[in-house]
Amino acid sequence: KESPQKMETDVPKRVEDLVVPSEMSKHEAGAADPGQNEVVKEEERPACEVAKEEERPAREVADSDGPVNQNLFLFPSSDTINRRLKSLALACARDYEKDKKVVQEKRLSVAKELKQESKKNAQVERQMKDEEREKVREEKLEKLQPFTQKDARDFERALINLGIQYTASGARDWFWFTKHVSGSLTQKYANTLEEAFEQLMAEANRVIEARDRHEDSDTEAKDSIREGATGEARGMEQNTPMKRKLEDGSAVEKEGEHKDDNAAVGSDEEHANGFHLTPERAERLLERLEFFRFLRQDVLKHPMLPQVLRGTKRLNGFPAWWKSVHDRNLLHAINIYGFNQWELMKKDQELGFANSIRLAKRQGSKNAEFPRGSVLARRADMLLAHFRMRVNDPQFTSTANDE
Incomplete structure (x- = not known):
């Protein structure tokens, strides 16, 4: 048995023997793996310091000048998260608007096609109705064509x-x-x-x-x-x-x-x-047709019509307000209205009959009325007869040829 004193002297050596190899192993391990050495050093740091460092904001850790462990994952800052959220929201909004626009375009395209189809159908239907009405009208006209x-x-x-x-x-x-x-x-x-x-x-x-x-x-x-x-x-x-x-x-x-x-x-x-x-009716018909032909093709187109008609004999019972200009207007009126439309001739302001009658009444003329139709018809025949008689005079033919 060893004495207690000897045991006391031996203990430090044994501890020393135990510690030294341990340190040597750590040194060797640190030389072999620097990261591992740092981990060991981290483990040797006081727990309070480690806790304080964990409580520091991630931004301070990220912005610090000290070395950053590559294996450490940092949580983004609030500004970064807000920017990210805004970009995501804008991207979603753009995608939503794009999809919405596509859907609207599809709807508009479908609505346009339906509208065109409806318009085309309405046009075809309207065309069919028009053809049907035209057919009915043609049938009615065909029935009306034979003279009764x-x-x-x-x-x-x-x-x-x-x-x-x-x-x-x-x-x-x-x-x-x-x-x-x-x-x-x-x-x-x-x-x-x-x-x-x-x-x-x-x-x-x-x-x-x-x-x-x-x-x-x-x-x-x-x-x-x-x-x-x-x-x-x-x-x-x-x-x-x-x-x-x-x-x-x-x-x-x-x-x-x-x-x-x-x-x-x-x-x-x-x-x-x-x-x-x-x-009698046949003669009257042929005479009137010749009257209108001569009136429209020869009389009214003559360049010296006022001069040719000048000097026409006045009918008995004709109103005092009737002048040579009214003779020309009478022929123009018959060309427009024909015979038996005397009241329309009287009211036509461009012909001037109504104005002349109004002035005659204002002046107190006794015969200030519009002549009867039979009298006007005789006057028209007289004017054409006078025109036939004088139109071939040299003074009118030479001037007409010059013009």
Whole structure:
């Protein structure tokens, strides 16, 4: 057994023996791994210092000049987090707006397509309705095209009152005609009116020629009787076909060599177009058509119309306010309104009749009224006759040729 003193001396050596190798191992380990040495040093630091360092803000640790451990993960600062949140919010907002815009564009595109489709369908439907209405209108017009007895009378009356207007090419202007008439004539086609006009002219000429033949036959018979040739007159009477009067006043031979021509006056075949004219009506129609043709193509276009009409004889009973300017205005009024529209002529301010009547009444004139229609019609005929008589005078022809 060792003594206690010896044991005391031996203990430090043993501790020394134990510590020294330990330090040597640590030194060697530190030389082999510097990081490990630092960890050991960290572990040797007091716990209070470690706690204080952990409590320091992450920014101070990040901004410190001291060395930073690469294995240490720092929490971002509040400014960094706020900036990050703002950038995320802006990115989300941009994405949301972008997606919203895409959705809106899709909706607008779909709505536009639907609108176009609806518009196209409405257009097709409207076109179908228009075609249906046009078809119905055409069917109605087709039914109105054949001339009835009433249409024939209205057509004849309209031609007598309005005449015919001609285009620049010289064709009859039926469009103008339909704008100035009323009733079913406004629905007639131009070719229908043209065909009816030709038929009416053929009927008028036929009736007048038939009347002339009858008058010639009657004249020959009267001349034979006047000569006193009784036997010949009797033979003439036997050979002369008998005549009968139609309701319209035209004569038709019952027998004889002109039976076919004269019987045509009352035949159904000739009257298939609805025109039943007497010789008097046929003459009046042809005269009025010639009146309007001469008025529109020659009289109103003459450059010296006021001078040519000057000196026209005044009618009895004509108002005192009527001047030569009113003669010209009367012809222009008939060109616009035709005959039988005297009241419209009177009220037309551009023609000046109403103003002249007003002034005459203000001056106390006895005859300050507008002339009757029959008087105005005679005045118009007189003006055209005066124009025909004077238009070929050298003073007018030379000036007109110069212009």
